[in-house]
Amino acid sequence: MSGFDPIGLAYLGALAVSLGGLAILDRRFALAFWHDARRTTAVLALGVVVFLLWDVAGLLLGIFSRGDSPHMTGLLLAPELPVEEAVFLTLMCYSTLLVWRAADRWARGRTEAS
Numbered sequence: 001m002s003g004f005d006p007i008g009l010a011y012l013g014a015l016a017v018s019l020g021g022l023a024i025l026d027r028r029f030a031l032a033f034w035h036d037a038r039r040t041t042a043v044l045a046l047g048v049v050v051f052l053l054w055d056v057a058g059l060l061l062g063i064f065s066r067g068d069s070p071h072m073t074g075l076l077l078a079p080e081l082p083v084e085e086a087v088f089l090t091l092m093c094y095s096t097l098l099v100w101r102a103a104d105r106w107a108r109g110r111t112e113a114s
Contacts, residue, residue: 010071015087022094031101032094040097047093048086052077055085 026032032040058064059080066080075083 007070008073011069012073012084012087015084015091019087019091019094022091022098026094026098029102031098031105035101043097044090044093047096048089051089051093052081052086055081055089 027034072082072084077083
């Protein structure tokens with residue numbers, strides 16, 4: 001039977017919902033995009049590109065492989081590189097940036113208070 005299988009979007013959907021949650025936190029506390037959208041875009045793009053290059057190198061060296069899961073779309077950016085990987089790397093870089101910005105803000109607040 002051929003046709004659209006919605007379970008194939010489960011992982012991508014979960015990643016999208018998670019990115020949405022991070023964006024809500026970012027908006028609430030103005031940590032990244034709502035603090036400096038241009039710089040945040042550059043930092044996230046650089047991080048994602050570096051990690052995608054890392055993935056491609058690992059794939060070419062045979063260290064990484066795509067694997068199979070019924071929860072993935074099957075769409076590939078390159079051979080063995082699923083589209084979900086780029087979205088996951090964006091999520092990872094964005095969450096790291098938000099934690100860094102929150103910790104920096106907290107640390108600066110503590111030093112200014114002393």
